[in-house]
Amino acid sequence: MPLVNEGLGNSAYLVDLADGRALAVDASLDLRALRVAAERRGLTVAYAADTHLHADFLTGALQLAASDGATVLAAAAGNREFPHRELADGDEIDLGGLTLRALATPGHTHEHIAFEVLDGRRVLGVFTGGSLLVGSAARTDLVSPERTEELARAQYRSLQRLAMLDDDVAVWPTHGAGSFCSAPPGTERMSTIGTERATNTLLRSENEDAFVKQLLDSLGSFPPYFMRLGEINRRGPALVRGDALPPVTVAEFARLQAAGVVVVDVRPVPDFAAGHVPDSVSIPLRPVFATWLGWLIDIDQPVVIVRNADQDPAEILWQTRNIGYDQITGELDGGMAAWASAGRPTASIPLVSPAALGDTQVLDVRQDSEFLSGHVPGARHIELGAVSSRVTGLPAQPIVVMCGHFERAMGAASLLARAGRTDVAVFRGGPQDWAAATGNSLEKGT
Structure with missing residues (x-):
């Protein structure tokens, strides 16, 4: 079977x-x-x-x-x-x-x-x-x-x-x-x-x-x-056991982040959009979580996790172990509620509809084959895995990031925010949603 x-x-x-x-x-x-x-x-x-x-x-x-x-x-x-x-x-x-x-x-x-x-x-x-x-x-x-x-x-x-x-x-x-x-x-x-x-x-x-x-x-x-x-x-990979994420207090979490540990937020995109730990990277927990963690975060880079209470810590650990990623230090004890209660600062990234595109630069972060099959006219294309290395080449105008839904787009937007961009939003949907809402056609090819 x-x-x-x-x-x-x-x-x-x-x-x-x-x-x-x-x-x-x-x-x-x-x-x-x-x-x-x-x-x-x-x-x-x-x-x-x-x-x-x-x-x-x-x-x-x-x-x-x-x-x-x-x-x-x-x-x-x-x-x-x-x-x-x-x-x-x-x-x-x-x-x-x-x-x-x-x-x-x-x-x-x-x-x-x-x-x-x-x-x-x-x-x-x-x-x-x-x-x-x-x-x-x-x-x-x-x-x-x-x-x-x-x-x-x-x-x-x-x-x-x-x-x-x-x-x-x-x-x-x-x-x-x-x-x-x-x-x-x-x-x-x-x-x-x-x-x-x-x-x-x-x-x-x-x-x-x-x-x-x-x-x-x-x-x-x-x-x-x-x-x-x-x-x-x-x-031969090492044998592993256990599936618990060690809890990290708010104060220790902040200290680890200041020391260079990367915060990975695995909550759903709308939750991350509404409020997250500043400079954290959005990689929602779903079947492809580990693939994008391994693509966006250096395999030797220590990580601390932010999750919702209903998200399974074992799923986080086993997915990351599957790709040889064993640098997870722990998780924020009490999640974002504890962070906010302690008076710590939060950041947000807006989710926008087709009407909000206006004169913004659309950044499409899907894979090459996806982009070639149809994209918003005039969109700039950078695969999500390459976004961090190409931040300096992006225009100074406001950017709306787009993918097939919005998970990868929020990942890219969070990377841009970590690089200092404050004019970034995420399109709520994908190119087909834009075409259906506006009545316009998608471009194909480069």
């Missing part, structure tokens, strides 16, 4: 081996959903297989080895520095009724392997990890910039190899809709070899050179922490 992490855009898998044991494939460090699924079925995880050295999350395989006694299965070519069963192309694992067979499929990473699941001699499905995805393939620029084309060519050969499997073989990829590892991003989670052979444009490329061009042309930006998690996964 697939266990989808909507924030990362990934699927882990739990396979019932019909004898009280289970196989986990590409499980992240946040094992909460997997544990619930296993407990409901009375399963103990006997095997934890990783298709590759993940760049977008820390592996949960070591955690499963420690808690369930699972045997870790991974490619010998990965040179992992922790106990695991090293697999090379063609190696098979007897799962007791089913067989797991490793297929060398380099491309997304140099050591990538896929796992075929066999019932006797029949291949039921293949865990393709970051090789063949639904309608696409995973990007090849996460190992090192110098190896991007080399790995793209390896990805071509790996996909061609997988395409030789029978039509009815199920395709179970790790990366899917919303994953920054997918290039281009897909929308579905699972497929079959026959469907992919018929519909996947990368599989239908005229030749290797055409495949490489199509793949490389589709690459967008990705969070900077992607370049360090692979090595942590090679060494």
Whole structure:
């Protein structure tokens, strides 16, 4: 069964081996959903297989080895520095009724392997990890910039190899809709070899050179922490436990902020807009919280959290642990109510409607592909992840920040406010809302 992490855009898998044991494939460090699924079925995880050295999350395989006694299965070519069963192309694992067979499929990473699941001699499905995805393939620029084309060519050969499997073989990829590892991003989670052979444009490329061009042309930006998690996964992430945020008094909170600790406010956008700790960064708690935390805040930068009482501290911690972010010092005890009661200063950023745009400069902070598909005429475009580095190039006139809804826009506005801009507002909605309200058309392209 697939266990989808909507924030990362990934699927882990739990396979019932019909004898009280289970196989986990590409499980992240946040094992909460997997544990619930296993407990409901009375399963103990006997095997934890990783298709590759993940760049977008820390592996949960070591955690499963420690808690369930699972045997870790991974490619010998990965040179992992922790106990695991090293697999090379063609190696098979007897799962007791089913067989797991490793297929060398380099491309997304140099050591990538896929796992075929066999019932006797029949291949039921293949865990393709970051090789063949639904309608696409995973990007090849996460190992090192110098190896991007080399790995793209390896990805071509790996996909061609997988395409030789029978039509009815199920395709179970790790990366899917919303994953920054997918290039281009897909929308579905699972497929079959026959469907992919018929519909996947990368599989239908005229030749290797055409495949490489199509793949490389589709690459967008990705969070900077992607370049360090692979090595942590090679060494083996530390085991973790507990899910409580230490409370920090108002006075200590203010002292930490003055010392350079970054305040991250995870409350919903309207709450942040109405009042927040000055110079705090808005990153609302939602499935993609950790991705934007890791994109906007340096991975080694200590952080203190502001949240509402109904927001789960465990969700904050597990999301951040998943990306190797362990610099959260604590949370504001009593939240904004305690801060205001202590007479501390607050700041606000207005939410505005289409009528308020006027002569302001619209700053669209969506990803490149989103902006190109349609934006407010005359809008300036800077992806949210690049806003901090380009503040000085923005015009002196008032700015209204826009994204698809308003979460990313408020994140950008809070960064601009930290940089000293006092003339910033956030559009309540996205370009489609502006077009519907004004009756005007969106521009496409640059």
